[in-house]
Amino acid sequence: MRFWEAEEWIVGTTPPLIRIDPICDTGVAAAFSSLRIGGVSRPPFDTLNLGRSVGDEERNVLENRRRFAEAAGIDLNRLHLCRQVHGVGIDIAVEGGPTLHPDRDGLISKTPGIALGVLTADCVPILVVDPRTGAVGAIHAGWRGTLGGIALNGLRAMEEAFGTEPGDCLAVICPSIGRCCYEVSEELAAEFKRRFGGEVVEGRRVDLALANAFQLKEAGVREIWVCRSCTCCQGELFFSHRRDKGRTGRMMSVIISSPSAS
Secondary structure (H helix, E strand, C coil): CEEECHHHHEECCCCCEEECHHHHCCCCEEEEEECCCCCCCCCCCCCCCCCCCCCCCHHHHHHHHHHHHHHHCCCHHHEEEEECCCCCCEEECCCCCCCEEECCCEEEECCCCCEEEEEECCCEEEEEEECCCCEEEEEEECHHHHHHCHHHHHHHHHHHHHCCCHHHCEEEECCECCCCCCECCHHHHHHHHHHHCHHHEECCEECHHHHHHHHHHHHCCCEEEEECCECCCCCCCCCCCCCCCCCCCCEEEEEEECHHHC
């Protein structure tokens, strides 16, 4: 398991974004995560809000998505997203199918050029690539999804659909809320400690990213990168639902299989 900070992988595109180096370096996929910088939205969504369901003006969100897609080399017509419900459901994204997947929190595909995205503002974005088959996955894990094992569900779905073996996979956990800022009830903290051990819990503070990393490791994923940047602490870079009391924008983390074939 390896750890990284968001600032290490920020690239000077317009707008700036995080290039997920370990995935891009495989040569079979590309991956990026947005910041809150470089868009047109007004407070409290300033400025690169990519979420359409938070109360921002639609025209601003569409322009922000256009800018992010251009910087990341994504075809917006081939960008698949979930209508996230904090569950454990996974869908397969296919060419010509619907690009909005209701009641799901994870997507998988191996169609060249299709982009899979998840929207977050504290929850854990997980991007997975299988360099052997070219299959990719994007997963949104809140506390419910984490306890429900959505990361494992994503790996199982890739195995069933594409023959993926977890040991062949590389997984990157993108920026999310840190244990420093994620305080929960005593009951919920106790449940996380029971499920994942004392390393993910300190008093009532829970490390969601590490809990998901432990699930991936237990499943057999050998290369796991965990971002240690906290979305709640670093307000200059990230939106945070908790810090901003629910009135805020969303970042997007995306992965594209065989982008050169798009």
